[in-house]
Amino acid sequence: MNSRQLLKIGVPEYCLKTAKTAIQNKVAEEKVNGKGSGAGKVRGKALKELVQAVVAQPEAFLEDLSFRQLALELIEDNREEVFEPIDYQVWGKEGIDEGAFSQMDLACHVPSARGAALMPDAHLGYGLPIGGVLALEDAVIPYAVGVDIACRMKLSVLDISVDALDQKPHQFVDALNRGTVFGVGAAHEKRQYHGVMDQDWTVSKVTREKKDRAWKQLGSSGSGNHFVEFGVLTFTEADAELGLEAGEYVALLSHSGSRGAGAAVCSTYSSIAQARLHKRHHKLGRLAWLEMDSEAGQEYWAAMNLMGEYAAANHAVIHQNVSEILGSKVVSGVENHHNFAWKEEHDGKEFYVHRKGATPAAAGELGVIPGSMADPAFVVRGKGNPASLNSASHGAGRCMSRNKAKDKYRWKAVRNDLAKRGITVISAGADEVPGVYKNIMEVMAEQQDLVDIVARFNPKVVKMCGDGSRAED
DNA sequence: ATGTAC
Numbered sequence: 498m499n500s501r502q503l504l505k506i507g508v509p510e511y512c513l514k515t516a517k518t519a520i521q522n523k524v525a526e527e528k529v530n531g532k533g534s535g536a537g538k539v540r541g542k543a544l545k546e547l548v549q550a551v552v553a554q555p556e557a558f559l560e561d562l563s564f565r566q567l568a569l570e571l572i573e574d575n576r577e578e579v580f581e582p583i584d585y586q587v588w589g590k591e592g593i594d595e596g597a598f599s600q601m602d603l604a605c606h607v608p609s610a611r612g613a614a615l616m617p618d619a620h621l622g623y624g625l626p627i628g629g630v631l632a633l634e635d636a637v638i639p640y641a642v643g644v645d646i647a648c649r650m651k652l653s654v655l656d657i658s659v660d661a662l663d664q665k666p667h668q669f670v671d672a673l674n675r676g677t678v679f680g681v682g683a684a685h686e687k688r689q690y691h692g693v694m695d696q697d698w699t700v701s702k703v704t705r706e707k708k709d710r711a712w713k714q715l716g717s718s719g720s721g722n723h724f725v726e727f728g729v730l731t732f733t734e735a736d737a738e739l740g741l742e743a744g745e746y747v748a749l750l751s752h753s754g755s756r757g758a759g760a761a762v763c764s765t766y767s768s769i770a771q772a773r774l775h776k777r778h779h780k781l782g783r784l785a786w787l788e789m790d791s792e793a794g795q796e797y798w799a800a801m802n803l804m805g806e807y808a809a810a811n812h813a814v815i816h817q818n819v820s821e822i823l824g825s826k827v828v829s830g831v832e833n834h835h836n837f838a839w840k841e842e843h844d845g846k847e848f849y850v851h852r853k854g855a856t857p858a859a860a861g862e863l864g865v866i867p868g869s870m871a872d873p874a875f876v877v878r879g880k881g882n883p884a885s886l887n888s889a890s891h892g893a894g895r896c897m898s899r900n901k902a903k904d905k906y907r908w909k910a911v912r913n914d915l916a917k918r919g920i921t922v923i924s925a926g927a928d929e930v931p932g933v934y935k936n937i938m939e940v941m942a943e944q945q946d947l948v949d950i951v952a953r954f955n956p957k958v959v960k961m962c963g964d965g966s967r968a969e970d
Numbered sequence: 971a972t973g974t975a976c
Contacts, residue, residue, distance in 0.1 A: 645971050681972060721971050760972040 506545060507552045509574060510772040515567045522563035574776045582606045586884045589617025589943035592935050597626035607784055609636040611848055614885045616855050617943040618894025624783030627854035630888045634848060636786040637794055639767040641851035643836035646762055646801055647808035648754030650865035651832040653816045655825040657747040659729055662957050668823060669727045669958040670923055676819030677718045677725050679962040684713040691715055693810035700799035703765045711758040711807060716814035720962035722929060723753040725815060728956040736951055739829045748954055749819055750874060751812050752867060755804040762804055766797040805837060831876050833857060833864040835891035843886060850886055858889040858948050867892050868937030870959045871920050875941060877948035889947040893937040899928035906930050920956055924963030
């Protein structure tokens with residue numbers, strides 16, 4: 498019997514090897530016993546029924562020479578595990594929905610979990626909630642990194658006077674329109690170049706197969722909450738590390754990730770992990786993990802890190818294109834991943850720290866936390882709070898579902914309203930209007946013990962993925 | 971968030 502047939506009759510994937518050995522032994526055993534008689538051979542339908550019987554009632558086969566090992570593994574698999582889940586601290590509890598808590602509670606039952614925290618922008622996600630932080634020992638969970646591996650922020654400070662935003666708004670609109678492309682599956686007409694395409698994309702089958710698509714999508718922005726925008730960045734005091742005096746600057750801010758390639762890496766390796774999930778852990782579902790000492794675990798780690806570099810390159814291309822069209826130079830900047838896993842030391846031990854919609858905030862570490870298309874983003878400096886595993890929120894967090902938002906808001910009306918407030922939104926949809934997000938000022942207040950605010954960015958010219966069905970996009 | 975198919 499082959500693997501596919503065995504899986505079909507209910508043999509768990511991680512028992513396949515044992516099952517095949519057991520069947521070989523059984524056939525050999527029958528040959529010896531039945532020598533000369535020619536009767537009693539197990540094969541075909543009889544063999545299939547025998548294996549089904551072992552799966553249904555492994556306890557009955559503990560005395561069977563050939564099936565004993567498979568029976569033991571199946572019994573072990575059915576055994577309920579009793580152990581204490583880990584605990585976690587929450588920031589901004591009042592603004593977080595029940596679903597996010599249940600998902601985080603479940604994540605604390607992952608056997609290798611050693612630390613966890615929930616950020617004030619938390620909401621429901623696949624597997625781990627968005628805004629969830631999870632430290633594992635020797636294991637990695639693809640869905641605790643997220644579908645959009647290395648979804649990240651990049652802010653570039655430009656050598657342009659702030660007055661230009663009001664005086665020549667069309668130039669900024671033009672730079673955003675020509676500098677990147679939006680949409681599911683979107684790619685540049687002309688293939689862009691970045692050194693990341695010279696890296697080794699053969700670290701996994703999926704990255705090798707998706708390399709060409711990734712190259713086409715280099716410098717693209719995708720959809721959903723992704724954006725590219727210009728705004729006014731205000732420093733109330735000088736920052737030596739960024740090399741900027743107190744004052745106002747024009748800055749370019751982008752939010753996007755690893756596009757189709759990253760999504761393919763996540764789904765490929767989460768499928769492998771879910772197939773390996775023992776029956777007693779089936780409730781964990783999308784929280785399925787890969788052991789770091791397994792081949793698949795190593796492959797995922799290499800592919801995830803490549804997607805990290807690819808996503809960074811994606812932003813680099815966007816910023817280069819946009820600033821070049823504008824004829825400006827980048828004088829300073831900040832960038833950070835907020836969907837990623839890092840090998841870090843906490844409490845003297847090495848963990849794989851997953852931040853899914855959480856900003857790394859070790860002591861002194863710079864990051865960017867956006868609000869919404871009309872609300873400020875903040876440049877922050879981490880405080881290294883160990884209870885949050887050196888993390889902070891990655892934004893304000895949604896407080897309304899995309900579907901509800903499409904019922905409640907009319908995009909055209911919101912856009913006109915924002916225009917009156919001096920914010921030009923080139924394209925977007927009702928599901929991303931400011932009202933679907935929590936108040937960023939409140940969220941920042943909830944995490945004063947996680948980050949210091951370094952500078953404030955007020956959006957002025959915004960581009961997001963438009964809804965193709967609307968002519969006014 | 972992504973993009974296509976046991």
